[in-house]
Amino acid sequence: MTFDYDLFVIGAGPGGLAAAKKAASYGARVAIAEKEAIGGTCVNRGCVPKKLIVQAADFALKNQIALSYGWSDCKTYFDWTKFIKSVDKHIDSIQDSYLKQLQEAGIELIRGHASFTDAHTIDIDGRKYTADKILIAVGGYAVKPKISGIEYALTSREMFHLPYLPKRLVIIGGGYIGVEFASMMNAFGCEVTVIDKDETILSGFDIDIRRGVQQGLSKRGIRFINNSMVKEIKYLEERLLLIVGESRKTVPADTILVAVGRAPNTKNLGLEKAGVELEQKGTIKIDEYNRTTVENIFAVGDCTSSPQLTPVAKAQGNAFANTIFGKKEQKINYDEVPSAVFSRPEGSGVGLTEAKAREKFGDSVKFYRHHFQPLSSLTNESEQATMKLIVEGDSERVLGAHMVGENAADIIQSLAVAIRKGITKEDLDESIGIHPTVGEEFLDLS
Numbered sequence: 001m002t003f004d005y006d007l008f009v010i011g012a013g014p015g016g017l018a019a020a021k022k023a024a025s026y027g028a029r030v031a032i033a034e035k036e037a038i039g040g041t042c043v044n045r046g047c048v049p050k051k052l053i054v055q056a057a058d059f060a061l062k063n064q065i066a067l068s069y070g071w072s073d074c075k076t077y078f079d080w081t082k083f084i085k086s087v088d089k090h091i092d093s094i095q096d097s098y099l100k101q102l103q104e105a106g107i108e109l110i111r112g113h114a115s116f117t118d119a120h121t122i123d124i125d126g127r128k129y130t131a132d133k134i135l136i137a138v139g140g141y142a143v144k145p146k147i148s149g150i151e152y153a154l155t156s157r158e159m160f161h162l163p164y165l166p167k168r169l170v171i172i173g174g175g176y177i178g179v180e181f182a183s184m185m186n187a188f189g190c191e192v193t194v195i196d197k198d199e200t201i202l203s204g205f206d207i208d209i210r211r212g213v214q215q216g217l218s219k220r221g222i223r224f225i226n227n228s229m230v231k232e233i234k235y236l237e238e239r240l241l242l243i244v245g246e247s248r249k250t251v252p253a254d255t256i257l258v259a260v261g262r263a264p265n266t267k268n269l270g271l272e273k274a275g276v277e278l279e280q281k282g283t284i285k286i287d288e289y290n291r292t293t294v295e296n297i298f299a300v301g302d303c304t305s306s307p308q309l310t311p312v313a314k315a316q317g318n319a320f321a322n323t324i325f326g327k328k329e330q331k332i333n334y335d336e337v338p339s340a341v342f343s344r345p346e347g348s349g350v351g352l353t354e355a356k357a358r359e360k361f362g363d364s365v366k367f368y369r370h371h372f373q374p375l376s377s378l379t380n381e382s383e384q385a386t387m388k389l390i391v392e393g394d395s396e397r398v399l400g401a402h403m404v405g406e407n408a409a410d411i412i413q414s415l416a417v418a419i420r421k422g423i424t425k426e427d428l429d430e431s432i433g434i435h436p437t438v439g440e441e442f443l444d445l446s
């Protein structure tokens with residue numbers, strides 16, 4: 001049987017784009033469908049605009065301590081609307097460069113909502129396209145808890161297009177998104193409250209990172225209501241009121257962000273027509289090569305149960321294309337996936353947390369931890385940094401590294417490669433650092 005394409009990709013986010021480009025580089029005839037903006041969540045309403053807002057907020061934070069560095073006090077004004085226009089312009093330029101890359105690679109971009117008609121056929125607005133292999137890379141969407149009044153709450157998607165800066169922001173969920181927005185909006189002068197169902201924010205990170213980030217943000221004036229769930233949201237006398245916990249404590253807000261996790265975009269895809277099976281949470285069931293329950297259909301990124309991170313989606317897209325079109329079998333090792341929360345203070349980690357290491361290796365696990373004040377600050381109020389190394393056995397093989405503090409993401413990124421290669425604590429001790437930096441502290445933990 002002949003097909004229109006060798007590969008049809010649904011979704012032009014990081015996972016779909018990586019797979020399409022890699023497959024085309026092996027000579028495959030590729031089409032990619034996108035119903036919204038090219039670049040997906042990451043470029044349009046995730047990592048990219050988020051990191052730019054983090055940087056804008058950093059000016060505000062640096063300005064607060066500039067006096068102690070000899071700068072004179074001068075009036076500053078932040079124009080949110082002007083800034084968001086610059087962000088949108090930057091995103092447009094990324095989209096243009098992606099379009100150019102697709103053109104140069106000979107990949108056909110088809111705009112519209114794609115759904116399966118059968119295992120080899122995709123329908124977009126009534127037009128049918130056939131392909132030998134199909135890759136599902138449709139990403140996910142923000143989940144909203146089913147409580148009365150939740151329609152008043154925004155998701156991260158709308159936060160990037162706020163027409164104003166909120167005065168009183170309440171965030172439901174203290175995960176990556178909640179914590180990053182709490183940090184950025186607080187720096188811009190908003191009064192921020194975070195409500196999380198757990199005892200400490202940032203579930204999944206090492207406990208010292210969770211505590212360190214929460215303490216750092218609390219010092220900045222962010223209020224945390226932990227071990228709590230919002231029961232109801234009301235609109236009363238031109239303001240919003242959140243009813244929290246069994247005690248039905250009320251928390252006022254003018255803007256509410258809900259960030260309690262993301263679910264896969266697997267509805268309205270016609271997956272049942274192709275025979276693709278889902279897991280309980282609606283994620284697509286895949287094997288270690290990202291193959292679904294149907295031989296010629298694959299899935300990558302946030303629509304699967306893998307870590308919801310751009311580099312993971314990209315790695316899966318590349319590995320899929322290498323295996324299927326490059327004839328180079330490639331599986332992903334998910335053991336040492338680094339990640340970071342871009343709050344101030346920044347938190348990051350790679351490998352096992354202390355708790356996970358103890359679960360796996362019991363009493364042979366040890367940790368080294370150092371809390372210190374980095375040289376980069378002259379003020380007493382400055383944040384402390386924390387570094388933590390989890391090691392195992394007599395060889396002290398490094399199982400995990402975790403950090404809170406300036407450049408935590410970049411420092412952990414560099415260590416991630418070494419940890420993946422199986423380094424020991426002694427290897428770190430024997431390495432020579434760069435002075436004066438924060439990163440050198442990882443080479444001198446006792």
Ligand SMILES: Cc1cc2nc3c(=O)[nH]c(=O)nc-3n(C[C@H](O)[C@H](O)[C@H](O)COP(=O)(O)OP(=O)(O)OC[C@H]3O[C@@H](n4cnc5c(N)ncnc54)[C@H](O)[C@@H]3O)c2cc1C
Pocket residue numbers: 010011012013014015016033034035036037038039040041042043045046047048050112113114115137138139140156177265268269300301302303307308309310311313
């Ligand atoms: C606020 C926020 C901040 C984030 N920050 C970071 C960060 O700092 N670092 C990090 O690593 N990760 C971050 N992430 C996560 C990251 O954005 C995702 O993990 C990544 O985008 C997943 O890539 P993907 O290709 O699987 O899906 P997506 O990027 O979601 O792309 C899927 C694409 O498929 C399209 N699509 C869906 N259904 C169809 C259909 N039926 N037909 C046609 N097209 C369709 C969608 O329109 C979308 O463009 C963040 C996420 C959010 C929400």
Ligand SMILES: NC(=O)c1ccc[n+]([C@@H]2O[C@H](COP(=O)([O-])OP(=O)(O)OC[C@H]3O[C@@H](n4cnc5c(N)ncnc54)[C@H](O)[C@@H]3O)[C@@H](O)[C@H]2O)c1
Pocket residue numbers: 145172173174175176177178180195196197198201202203228229230259260261262307308309339340341342
């Ligand atoms: N820097 C990054 O890499 C980055 C940034 C943003 C998003 N992301 C990705 O996007 C995903 C989604 O982010 P997210 O922040 O929405 O989810 P998350 O899973 O990171 O955090 C959800 C938080 O909400 C809390 N929660 C759940 N239900 C609740 C409820 N009803 N009331 C109060 N709290 C509740 C949880 O305890 C948890 O702390 C992340 O898992 C991450 O993979 C990554």
